[in-house]
Amino acid sequence: MKLLFLKSLRTIRFNKIRYLGALVLIILSSALFTAFRTSGYSISNSLDAFWQEHRLADASFEINDNAGVNRFKSQDEELLEQYFDHAEKRYYADIKQNGVTLRLFSITEKLNIYQLKKGQAPQSSNQVLLDQSFADYHKIKINDHITINQHQAVVSGFFALPDYITVSANQNNITNDSDIFGLVLVKDINYWTDLYKTEYLVGLEGEKSYAQKDQIFKDFKQALQKRGYTPINWLESDLNSRVTSARGDISGFIEIGQILPIFILLVACFMLAIILNRQLLGEENVMGTLYAVGYAKKELLIHYLFLPFLLIALGTAVGGLSGYAFARALALIELSRYNFPVIVYAYNPLDMLIIFGIAFAMILPVMFFVVLNALKQPPLELMRGRGRRAKVSKIEKTAKIENLRFGLKFFIRDILRNFGRHMIMFLGMVISGMLLMIGLGILNSVNNIDNDIKKTYQYQHIYSFDSEIKFDQNEKGDDYFESIALAQFDGQYLKTNLRFVDADFKGITQRDKKTGKTIDYSTMIVSYSTAKHLGVKTGDKIKIIHKSLPFDDWEYEVEIISDYVLGDVIFFPKDILIEEFNKTYNTSFDNIYNVIISKTVLPDMEEADYTDIYDYLSKTIDQVLGALIAAILIIGVSAVLVAVALVYIIMDLVLEENKYNIALFKMFGYSSAKVNSLILNGGILFAAVGLILSYPLDLWFIGYILNRFTQGMSVMVNPVISWWTALIAFLAAATVYGLSRALAARRIAKVPIGEALKNNEQ
Template identity: 30%
Template sequence: MVINKKIKRTMMESKSQYLGSLMLIIISCLLYTMFNQLTTNMVNLTSSFEKNYVQEDASFIADKKLDNIEDLESRFNMIIEETRSIDYLVSEDKTLRIFSENTKVNIPAIIEGNKLIGSDILIDPAFAKANKLKIGDSINIYGKDLKIAGFMSLPNYIYPIKSESDILNDPNRFGIAVISKDDFNEINKGSSFYTLKFNGDKKDVDNRIAQFKDYLKSENIIILKWTNIDENPRVTYVTLKIDGINQISTYMPVFILLLTCILTGIVMWRMLKREFILIGTLYALGYKKREIVKHYLTYPLSIALAGGIIGTILGAFTLRPMLNFMVMYFNIPVDYVSFDLKYVVISLLLPIFFLGISGYFVVNRALKYSPVELMKGGKEKGKVSFIERKLKLDRLKFSTKFKVREQLRSIPRSVFLLLGVVFATMLLLLGFASKSSMDFLMKDAYEDTYKYQYQYIFNSLQHGAPSNGEVFSISPFTLKSDSKTGFYVYGISPNSKYILLKDKQGNWLSTDKVIITKPLADKLGVKPHDTIKVVNKLDSKEYSITVDYIAETYTGEYIYMPLVEFNDMLKYPSDSYIGLWSSDKLNISESSLLSITTIDDFKKALDSTMQPLKSSIGIMAFISFIIGLIVIYVVTSLIIEENRESISLLKILGYRRKEVYSLILNSSSFIVLIGYILGVPLLLVSLRAMFKSVTKSMNFAFPVTIEYGYVFIGFVVIYLTYELSKFLSRRKINRISMAEALKASRE
């Protein structure tokens, strides 16, 4: 059509508005493509890894050696393999957990290099990179030189954390390795555990596990530790991370697209109001309604198509770097990178769908007027809104009255600005809230609650009083009513000096009572003196635990009870225990230990995690700055365009530049302030909901908080963004001449 020749000219006249829409669509499609393709690849890689390298269904530690493995495999239709492991101290703060090479279950996947031949060792790539180890280098393990043959991944150690209670991995200080069974026998140290994999249908795995446990019990074999694969944080953390990415890939791009729809709708409505007379003339010249609709829909659809293509291409280019970034944390072999065309199509169609619908409603609303009404400029010219009529603005100063009316006479524009500032605030403060929450967790758990420095877990029940340290025991449980809700019960010494717990009023709680932590109490809906029906994962027996107190702590989802009561409940010898806490390092034989954990390990891991978090804070601050700048600048441009005549008239009346700037550019100040104030609690609520969803299957609760200093810094960033957008908009005001008002009055 001939009228389509004006499309390019119209866009260039209001290029800031259309460019703002384009940038928002590019960001939205980039995030959608990148995160969804990343999720697809992570799911495919973990699934193939688990299948091809025979990931375990469960692992366990027994007090006796199993001598009839072949009979058990045949009897229960499963694969069992004995694995030996040892924690080798490379240095005072570096631990390398070495496993014997498995051939049936949890087979090591070679990422780079060769398989084990002779006296070789395979190391996980993150530990090797952090400690500057290369293929071909030699490592001395207990006096034996082992050559690094390659880098590997283990299906049961996808997220290599030292202890199951850890939430952060630190490759600088902890890594995993594999050596041959012959080399392990030659070292003659460490402990054993068993991994099993059921053949056939997986639907009845829980019953088959229960039958196997009953058999072990009938043979007087005590299970000291049992971990199903869906309870192993070294595997489940990957799923939780993927779920978190899924949430981001769903909500963030859609929210940005909604912002774009509001922006495009505002821009189009302003353009249509300006062209009412032109549209009426087109009707008079014989143009049909569908032709006019088609013409005006070209504006949003062209922006949607261009933004969708650019954003999708950029998202595709960022996939590989993001995948490499994820593999730094999750030890997965990357055999291939797939590209799902489904998400490419959706990424292209989403902006077209959203902007097409919003554009159609705006155009259709304008074309409801008759040609005569359009020729007169429409019905609503100069119409005062209901809210403006109700407000008593006559008592206010002219400047205040002008600013309030500016917002009330374009509610969609004000809503767009409010939502944009809220979104930018939430994105900006996301990193700050994460850092504040981790700082709070560190203080709550590792300064106020846990007073020990070393935690020793034995590979068999111990008896009698130790020469040093404080004894404790631990066992996993589930709710009787919900087997998916798991937690740990600790048996600790009365008046423990290493576990300090407080109630809601801040009073110290005596550890000679049964105490439940607040996160677990909230999850189970438990109050003091309530009785919980639970099932022990090790013996599958049912028990009842009556809670005395609730501890106000975020140290995890635990129940603490006196050790004597713990042993009596589980029918263990009264003087038995499984672990020791100590403030000093103890001289304990490595062959009798299952694991050694120190508080410093967690603190150092947290410090290590803070480094990439600081980078992510910078990235999120930059993205929020860009989005905030786009939104505020576009809204400011719209205000200037809609007030060209008023600005010109103010100049004729003798208003100075600063006064004009104040009237026009400062009219949105309180909207920006309200947006920021709303953004802070909305962020905290969203994070709490997200962490509650993500950690519901974990034995862990994550506190969500943000320090006031970070809130102030965030406000400064948002305010500076607002000031920058105003500064950039001054040129537009300066370009408006006094003649504009005269031209308008003549028309």
């Protein structure tokens, strides 16, 4: 065994470039795997611990009684204790100044308890805590002075709230609004304003199914109505986008980090297979000699599997440690998007074992098959080097290529006799091409949302009245009523926004996803993103479980699926809402709305929350792109490394296999250009076809990545790869191929004619 070990070291020394290329890919895949998992699970586990330890409320709500009072009478507060295990008041007020809204919160002790991230808790009435993301955006530091409602405040520290991971005034918004909205925690809210509101936080103990929670909430709402209270701004934690968007994004982030390394490992597997196969062909006489002197097949099998095993062990160890070191930097992709609590980074050695197991399971079986296939020959045949002889396949025998010109015959025979090597080039270029196009393809797809915005939203100025319902005949613009609901289909639940619009509504234009025709609003319309996330198609029946409206559950058949991708939305004719509302409350209203959408900015709308939908969605795009830039760079660097390593090693193997032919061509007087063409052109066809096939595969993969990464944002991103992106990817691949070809041509020039005189059969 000592002899075999020394031979392994000698093999590494003489083939170090080839094995180094494979090692680099294993290191890269392991580093990405451990970095994504470490950063992703550290954020996820820190969030889960934060929500548990700081008691994320199961629901929050406000109330109004018949007199318009915003809180319970003292004798009715027992309702909270009757239905919930924990309940607490929280006071809040929105202070608008200089184009910025500051939402002041009182300190709670039972539910939605804040976490102090830096500094110290407020000790006096004029000391406040700011959310970290708002402070970072506005460059506010601890001990700085800020003005709040004409009072001077001292920033004593930064904090995070369990129900405001996304810092946004609107609970339906999916991106941080830290430029115009911030959270402030105060010791005494009366010191800052008298115009504050009361919201109630409630929590349930123990594990309860969604159906159990929903029933408790329904019973509680009915009890409120019996006592003359109307619940408003009802918000369950499972439906709060400020919470769910972060939860969904993190799971998508982790999943992406587990897919990309698999692609790179596939390329490494292909490369090692062809490297080892070529090595075995070159060492047939050595294998035969070792057989003859008494080494068993098992010993030789272990010997030839030692190198792949060493590469896997070394690559996963070095890559795993590098990934741990890189995890904090990678986490910034997510940390920049939310107001997370303090993240505790946990480095789990199990991640290295997992990627080692994946690499082991992918690479070693292939290597085992390659080695076993070589060792099945008897010792005498191995010593004679029969495996190095060209094997004429049945296809080549039946193909009538004798009358073709020599260059074409050589090209066809090279493909038929080295089909395995060419297939590895093909598969490798498919994966390399996908990686090359992914980065710019993601940019194309996200930027294409801007086209969807302009195509869909004809009016851009939106005024929302939150909990206030309007019943007058609005003449300022188109109006609609929006509420939160759950859509249920086949055991799946999806948070959706219901929009009740008039039949002639013009603010939003939609087209039938199948026919492409513009549709009106006289029937139920399910947005494409809703249909995709819920898994429904035309003709399916879905249940609508209302959360903002006191209606029984509805069941509707999906009539039309539109091309709307900017949120999980279901559109209904407003007549349905008016009829149901009048029946429930015994009224006779002709119009109901809580949102106005207009082409122009409307005057005298201070009571409403204003959103420029173009600016809001553009900001969403910017935040997504900002978060993805690092990932795009990682993918781009990975693509270049994969392409360079793959093409260089394939070229190196081609030269080694054809030394005899190169010398023979030179002996017959072929020019250098002709020799280069004969030897190096065999792989061009497979490389080109691989790159072309990577385009449609990349469209699917980009769509998968983006919609996993943005799953908490409830939008659907249509994958797009522009022609110039494809051109850049093809040019990059062609450049790598061309440089490798140029290096190979220089090595061809150095092959001596004497190679043709060597006897390759020992």
